Amino acid sequence: MSVLRVAPRTAVVLALASAAALATFTWPFFIPAHPESTARTGEAPLVFLVMLPVLVALVLAELSSGGIDSKALAMLGVLAAVNAALRPLGAGTAGIETVFFLLVLAGRVFGPGFGFLLGSTSLFASALLTAGVGPWLPFQMLCASWVGLGAGLLPTRLRGRAEVAVLAGYGAFAAYGYGLLMNLWFWPFSLGADTQLSYVAGAPVLDNLHRFAVFTAVTSTFGWDTGRAITTAVAVLLAGPAVLAALRRAARRAAFDAPVTFAAPAPQPAPSTATPPPETPVAAPQDVPGPAVGVAPPARRWLHEAPVTAGEDGQGGGSHQAPQRPAD
């Protein structure tokens, strides 16, 4: 299922911007030794630092240009909040990274476009909450977006154990890829220009790749990146089935792909917005407890102690969909 339809034009924009953005990561491999006036070693990074936020903004604007459904937008905001709340849990503890787990699962359930947006909004909200805004933020946002996008592009037919296994494998792969790209971005900045591990402008690509491989192996691959990959894979294996069930249940309740139809003017005043009619077939699964979508619940419900209906719902879903223990 895809919550956010990606039009062909959007796909082209996404591909072009991703190609240009990849250059902002990999430029140390390609930068020529004797460039014309502009690409001095000092200035090329700055050009790319300015360019990437604009590219990210362009893609985000393009993805949301068709108008995001209010339910998708609320889901995006809430999942980004959960991600942003999860992120500080792992920060600082030997590579334990808790962001990718939900990002991969949500991208899987809600589709590639939603996964892309979720990656960006999660990291942006997290940066605002913990005041981590800096030049690295657009790069992190883009990498996380790619992770969510990739999760949405995995083959759709898989279900059950195979799905969880594939997602865990993808999570580990994405964690390594994210670490590698962020290292690549940080490489010229952390080292400066003239150590033995720095990039050499104009050197053959393989030579620079070799230096980068040594740099990333020395600094992070065996510590941080491996920790991140293991955390993500284990979290997906352990909690994946239950979380997938919860997300799918929410998607079913929201009835994202219900066709929006406007009934003929009825005698009573018609609702002003495009909520799907409650009698659409997709909108009526058995486990909807109350009235269907589009009916505002009591507004004060979240402010006061309320009976934990949601909690019981979740527990029920968790218990009859008990996650399989990993094979080992």
Next chain:
Amino acid sequence: MTERRDGVDAAAAAPGRGPRRWSAARLPRGLHPGAWWLWALGLATAASHTTNPLLLALLVAVAALTVLRRRTDAPWALAFRMYLVLGAVIITMRVVFRIVFGGGQGEHLLVSLPEIPLPEWAAGIRLFGPVAVEQVLGGFYDGLRLATMLVCLGAANALANPKRLLKAVPGALYAVGTAVVVALSVAPQLVESVLRVRRARRLRGATGRGMRALRGIALPVLADALDRSLALAAAMDSRGYGRTAAVPAGQRAATGALVLGGLVGVCAGTYGLLDSTGSGYLGLPMLLTGLVVAVAGMLLAGRRVRRSRYRPDRWRSAELLVAGCGIAAAALTMLAGSVTPELLYPPVSPLTWPEVTPLMLLAVTAAAGPAWLAPPPPGSPSTRPPTVGTPVGAVAAPTRTGDPATSVPGGHP
């Protein structure tokens, strides 16, 4: 003099408010976040044009002074220390990497460490070896420049209210900005949700620990959050979210063409920038043109979104002054660089003592302006009525998207 200019503006904004009208401009209020960002970017630009450690240290001091004088007690304002620590880490990293992996160039040997040659697969690198003053100093200068730029951005983070900045995003990014506002508002409620679920578990006598308890808490909280999103969507629908303006087909096509054409230009420009045989016109000019064209397309696409703003931040004279100070600092540093380039980039070999010229001092003075020119920040929210600049939306009910941090979609055109 500045007071008089403020006074003119205040008089225009609120005519006939008594003889001491200028004081209205000095009333505590939150400055437009864009002004702080422009100021900080100006400082960062100034820092990027020099490796003179004295000038860089002065810029850091100016940023810290302004933050201390003009920050609020919002959570983002308290993270400035983190940026200082991060800057120190960057400097240390650069110097340590130079010592461990450095080539050992330079005349003045500090110390000679034992060499550790690495095997062939590691690109023939050797660790440690002789450590020269020039090498360490070069790393320190470079690191200090990067750290200064970082601290300047940290100052903008501490001073500018991110929620109000989100209000100022262009129309095309409105949906994404709203999602971020939702995320910022919902995140604190997750804590309350966790507490509620734990209480319910205790009441039921569940005393599980470890993985089982984690699942018993985490999953209900997640389900709770997902249900909450549906309630929020219903509330947004009932308040008219998603209203769009009719855009003629021709304009839509033009928007698409601008964005696509601009991106093709960006790709070509990037290629030209990284290609050693590329001709001149394919490089930076192409890149910048592409970016401008694509951004124009994006702004055009934003006209589809119709929204009204609740209490928009106005761009007044104080904002102009603050932004102007940053730009002046950048311009003066560049001017100093064209007059005495060797003083802005003090050579590492031969070793020279860095100097500061009057022009640099002028740049630093301009940068320090906002510490006094900007209006003082509003006091703590508990002692003042919730007016401008109060962090809003953090504890608002989830069914209210129309709080002051969000623009009301649709609503009133």
